[in-house]
Amino acid sequence: MKKVIAYVRISTGKQKFNTSIENQIQVIKEYCAARGYQLVIIYSEEGSAKNVKDRPEFIKMYNHFLADPEIEYVIVYKLDRAFRKLLDSLYFWDKIKENNKYFISILDNINTIDPHSKDTYIFSALHAERERENTLLRTTGGMEVKAAQGFFNGGIVFGYESVRGSLRIIPQEAAIVNFIYKKYVYDNWGYKKIASELNIQCIKTKKGKDWTTTAIKTILESKIYIGYVKWRSTYTKGKHKAIISQDLWDKAQAIKSTKSIQPRKIHPGTYPLSGLLKCPQCGSVMVQGNSSQKYKYYQCNKNKSSGRSACSSNLIKKDYAEEYVLEAVLSHINTLNLSPLLQQITISNINSNLVSLKEEAKILKKALEKVEKKLIDLYKLFNAEDEDERISTETFTLLVKEAEKEKKRDQQRLNELNERITLQKDLNLSQNINFVVDDFKSFYQLISDEDKKLLFHNLIKEIHITMGSTTKERKIKEIIYQFEPENMNTLLSA
Template identity: 30%
Template sequence: MIDDLKYIALYSRVSTDEQAREGVSLEEQQERLKAYCRAMGWNIETRNYVDDGYSAKNLDRPNLNKLVKDVKAGIITKVMVTKLDRLSRKLLDLLTIIDLFQEYDVSFVSISESFDTNTPPGRLTLQILGAVAEFERERIRERVYENMYHAAKQGKWLTQSPYGYQLEDKQLVVYEPEAKIVNLVYKMYADDGLGYYAIAKYLNNKGIPSKQNKEWTIRSIKRMLTNPVYKGTLVWNRVDSSKKKRTEKDADDWIIVDDALPAIIDKITWEMVQKKVNKKQMASRAQTSPHLLGGLLKCGNCGSGMSIGWSGSKNNRYRVYRCSANKNKGTCTSKQYKANEVETWFKQGLLSLYNSIDNNLKIALEEKIHDQHYQDIEQKIQTAKKRYKRKVEAYTAGLIELDDLNEERKKMKKIINEAKRANYEPSYDLKQLEQNIRTKLTNVIDAIDNLPIERTKALLKTIVEKVTILGDKEIDIELNLTE
């Protein structure tokens, strides 16, 4: 049972070398503290907290810990010391523990410095000390940042190694048993069309543990699929961990070093996966729909999605695809179609596409690749220019030095020159891309007759962008040529 009384805590400390050097005794400290209480007319009962033979290098002391525990228990009203350095010689530690006292409405008194947080002068002194401490914290943070910045620029890994790697002398090396799993995850996502949940479930069912020997989750799979380390790029200072809620920093503050680490995934595959990750995904309800074209089929009359429904008599019920605008708003005059017939037309359309992969498809594929290539180049140039513009603004405001601005200007010029060189012709293997399309089409056609709908739909997403029904036996299939 917690004591209902409130006490004044008298804290005294002395280290062995202080006793020898300065003749500071615990008894003297205690007497001075008690005398101060009498002089101030404080009649509250006192409690002694004594750390004999402990230095002020840190706050981990037996009776100081006991004092903190009693403060949190609510039985202390005031903490007293003879001098501030009895509590701590480090300003940051001193402010930390005084903040704790303040949190529990406990005043702090140091009699030598006439310091009392319960008085206006004491609170003013505390604010000044706090400002000095904050300055010291910022300086420490700056020094740490500078050291880590230089280490990152040299390609050194500064935290725990990610899955697929091991850490040797601050350098990442590929750990083959885990690297095989990384390749498998990327294949399942990019080629097999599986989502984060399905991949996590597969790995957990196979008894394959994560880095911390925990089960895989949607979050851990997505983190693996979006981590640039797997393409050999080091990105540091991306997240602000100084606050309770981790937030992503401005891209200007990131340290990015390409080709600084051993890659597990080739850059083309990694970039393709990022496009898929950032692409607007099919609604989760549509993904789990037990109907082959749920979430993919569009109305050729108004462009709305086609939803599944049921029609027919009580003894002859059958599935139908019906325009959602017609069903929900009555704004479309499109008719409904028997689902089995539509899905048969769709399969026939895929077979027709497979058998007619000719120059027309090659031309469309080349155009798609060129368009995407030039879009990527333009985006890189615009990003570099915007980044430099922000640096100019920072220099104008006196936040960075001229050397920093010149360094950013060199980076911008380098990016623009490299982008212009790459602007002439995108590098790709047309025959390989054509073969990829053939393989995916074959997989989907085979899956329709042999695999569960959920698995078939996952494969569909890897090659089919959209399906539009134009009329009886008229299906328009738009392929996704960039994944």
């Protein structure tokens, strides 16, 4: 008695009954009983996946099928239950042939023990892939049509709830939306002041979080509140009720447009300690403060985003903080004896990277050899004297096109790898590393603002500051580094 395993799958819970898991299993069991096959196990899966590698039950089935010498067949109700991509199905074909095993698709009338089954198998796989693409188009097209008809396509919108594809006003939230617009338009409040006021009143966002300037800005820009729905970048008149009048929305946009015409920043450059400095009050990171040309500060991010109800600003002077940290870093580096370690680490990383690059290049060379062999085999099959072995022109053209595409991609990647290998072999590190370590301050002045920030973030974990009742009183309290001198000794002796 032949031993077989089966695989069944549905993409969603909305499949018609004739492709349900239960119906697939029933058909497979009847098929096996009629032919005297012993059905060892059925692997069942629900949910869509672009690739078979994202389907855990398929992977289990595949490994079981190839590993168990007693299993001769894998059976599916229909080929598209197993494969939705042509390349996946072609790879599976090669594997079952290599292992002298067979595949049955009941509805497609495919049994690969039949030497003439290959064309049917390939055409069914191609049809499955095209059907998947058409389904995606239909889904996207359906959403586009739905939006064009004024229906909501999903998501979370403050002020509304979604009920069967329609938006319904939540009165309490609608009142807050009105508050935001009126304060912005009639009282000339900015994003931060509105967010701060809502937070003081303990009013939360739809997700239960504090209000931020970004959340306020989003509400003030959304046409949903004047009765429109959006699909991609197009707005259409919706079927839901507006919360804001057209007149109020227009005034808000006019004010926003005026405010958006800002002069160039008067404090150019980056703030390299952003994200490293910790607020002494709430512990959140400190970022670029609302500074003038003369006075520049780091400010608590929670205060900047959500206002004084969330935390105080706890400003610390930018120039003081950066000069202090740079001098501290210089002193720290002098205790580390970095040159030998940097050379050791860099050379080790380059050598390791070279090994991985060479390994990848080796794999790509083998892949290219396989593609070349595949092309030769395809030409042989296309020109075979035996008509039963010969593949059709359509199949031949399709497979050659896929193989040539694969060859071009792999060759391009191989060329890139070879260039990188050559460049890394020619690097001379000692002189550059010694310059960085011996004259770190000069090196620091040479690099860009972005690189300064990156450098600090690689050397430092976090920086604590004192509480202080005024900006002048606030000082650097402690710098926690990514590594300490004792760690360096351990690394050098390793």
